[in-house]
Amino acid sequence: MASPGPDRVASGSPIPAKRYTKGDRTKERIVDAAAELFSKSGYLAVSLRDIAAAAKLTHAGTLHHFPGGKDELLMRVLERRDQVDADVLFDEHFDAWDHLGQLVRIIERNARTPGLVALYAKLSNEASDPDHPAHTYFRRRYEILRDHFAGILGELADGRFDPGAAAQHLLALLDGLQTQWLLAPDVIDMRARLMDFLALLGIDTSRWEPTSG
Amino acid sequence: MASPGPDRVASGSPIPAKRYTKGDRTKERIVDAAAELFSKSGYLAVSLRDIAAAAKLTHAGTLHHFPGGKDELLMRVLERRDQVDADVLFDEHFDAWDHLGQLVRIIERNARTPGLVALYAKLSNEASDPDHPAHTYFRRRYEILRDHFAGILGELADGRFDPGAAAQHLLALLDGLQTQWLLAPDVIDMRARLMDFLALLGIDTSRWEPTSG
């Protein structure tokens, strides 16, 4: 959860260290280009040379900034996206109801960005291989999300169901719905199926019903 | 659903046509090798040259038998596995309860063959790209499975839930559980979560509870 990248202020250093080196700006350009291309065409269809060209340098140039190659670049894109979600998902000022509301909003946003959704879906399954560069990343991600939703659902359970099991169920439902939705967007209504599930758990969904688009 | 391959008996032909040509045997060897390698290492990590070597010929040799290349080979592996599942899933002698029981058994078997499960999981997500060789295959697969389970659940619904929505939910749950299970097998009990869901739908699961292994 710690914020990566250079500190905004070099605490106590005598040198008035410049905040962004040329390399940092180039790195940012590369990650921007990678994020856009991955979102549009997925991971496999995009070559390192494509990313490099979009960021206005050669593929060897990008490898200087990201020695881990395409894999490392991918992780940077994922981590950046995660931070956006984490900021809304793990805000401590929210109660259980608010957190579920944020989940609904993330699903609504996902339905508008199929490229990035497809990327996550593909990767989370590729990463089942222990040697995959994103294996521990996704293991940890699911662990955190299961704990998060187990806590939320626990507050709303009232003994009707097991929060831990329900959290596994919820995450599985969301992932599986994405798979079907990506294959047949017209047939699958992810938001409606989520509401069905919450209702099945005995959770009142009326507060989220009347959303338009 | 029609059985491919040469007929067991050349009906009425004057020539006692030999059942398996040399090519057919080679084809089988190649598909065997591909299935094993795909199951072990996934689709992307396996090269056509790997498959060819395992089947004791050159990569150009395999292309003679499978002009569609690696993609076609993949489809042959998938179709062969599907036929095994289809035989038990779509048997018309079974009623709704039996069909659900078969589903439980398939899940139990899957828990013993993570390689093939991982392959299906990866592919079903890769295939969201319309240009992917298996795109229409998986589109159709989910269509069939949704219809299948909608019919089964419809018989057991008694107006408590919408069978179509529940079928989407069921398939999503199974897929999503696989994703989590492949990442953390010790944490996820796919069978138990399926039982939870059926119970949530008001379906009596007692007949499947006392299974050992």
Added chain:
DNA sequence: GTCTATACGACGATAGAC
């Protein structure tokens, strides 16, 4: 019909010049 040999272009990656 079955298969080998060989070549092509693109990929991820590395080494070293500037």
Added chain:
DNA sequence: GTCTATCGTCGTATAGAC
């Protein structure tokens, strides 16, 4: 920090031996 040059491997294609 960025480049050019190069490597080995990939999927694919074609020519031709048997």
